[in-house]
Amino acid sequence: MKALRSPTGATGYGVARISPFFSKSMWNEGFTIIGSPSHDAKKLWPDDYQQFCETMEKYEKQMRRIADRLAEMMMEVLEISEKKRKWVGASDVSAALQLNFYPTCPEPNRAMGLAPHTDTSIFTILKAKSSGLQILKEGKWIPVHPHPNTLIVHTGDFLRIMSNARFCSPTHRVVPNENDERYSIAYFYSPPTDYVVSPSVTGDLNSVARFRDVTVKEFIGIKAQKFGESLSFIST
Numbered sequence: 547m548k549a550l551r552s553p554t555g556a557t558g559y560g561v562a563r564i565s566p567f568f569s570k571s572m573w574n575e576g577f578t579i580i581g582s583p584s585h586d587a588k589k590l591w592p593d594d595y596q597q598f599c600e601t602m603e604k605y606e607k608q609m610r611r612i613a614d615r616l617a618e619m620m621m622e623v624l625e626i627s628e629k630k631r632k633w634v635g636a637s638d639v640s641a642a643l644q645l646n647f648y649p650t651c652p653e654p655n656r657a658m659g660l661a662p663h664t665d666t667s668i669f670t671i672l673k674a675k676s677s678g679l680q681i682l683k684e685g686k687w688i689p690v691h692p693h694p695n696t697l698i699v700h701t702g703d704f705l706r707i708m709s710n711a712r713f714c715s716p717t718h719r720v721v722p723n724e725n726d727e728r729y730s731i732a733y734f735y736s737p738p739t740d741y742v743v744s745p746s747v748t749g750d751l752n753s754v755a756r757f758r759d760v761t762v763k764e765f766i767g768i769k770a771q772k773f774g775e776s777l778s779f780i781s782t
């Protein structure tokens with residue numbers, strides 16, 4: 547509780563961020579890190595925070611390298627201009643690490659680990675060791691079984707907007723388990739907050755923008771109010 551996320555804060559320990567949109571509590575708790583973890587880690591382990599910080603910073607750095615490369619490739623595929631993709635690799639990208647914990651649940655059929663949602667990011671790089679994650683595909687929940695030494699990449703709302711809906715931002719959820727507790731680490735990667743996300747319209751088949759332009763900051767605000775209706779809110 548020492549590092550409890552403050553009502554207006556973004557980092558620290560707390561319930562799932564999407565909790566306000568659901569009446570039932572979720573079987574999940576998490577720790578959010580943006581930039582240096584030391585502010586919150588010092589509160590938890592005043593004399594022994596360095597190892598945690600070093601590990602998290604190392605992980606963040608590795609994720610950042612993968613994310614920058616992946617983003618560069620995606621911008622290329624989407625034919626985003628040099629000017630509009632300058633943010634990739636810049637120091638002010640919006641990135642966050644979310645450490646998730648799902649305890650064992652005595653009645654998994656009556657609880658939700660993490661409720662259905664789409665990620666707001668360009669993409670999210672996820673590391674998980676056990677099952678529980680499910681993706682909604684054509685009306686059915688498909689389990690995503692983690693494979694050792696692999697990372698899962700969720701494409702998010704910003705990529706959906708930027709790609710003019712050629713990439714989707716799949717709805718996913720986590721179901722709890724009676725016997726196994728579950729840990730996951732999500733790395734959310736988005737452009738800087740003042741970046742204007744605009745649909746890339748190219749060629750005849752894709753000549754009409756399906757979304758209006760929106761800054762990262764504005765869309766995050768829309769998502770905080772409209773949640774699952776956010777993309778239709780900015781649809782043209």
Ligand SMILES: O=C(O)CCC(=O)C(=O)O
Pocket residue numbers: 644646660665672674679718720729730732
């Ligand atoms: O724990 C997981 O596998 C998914 C986490 C997730 O979807 C999220 O943090 O947005």
Ligand SMILES: [Fe+2]
Pocket residue numbers: 663664665670700718
């Ligand atoms: Fe997610």
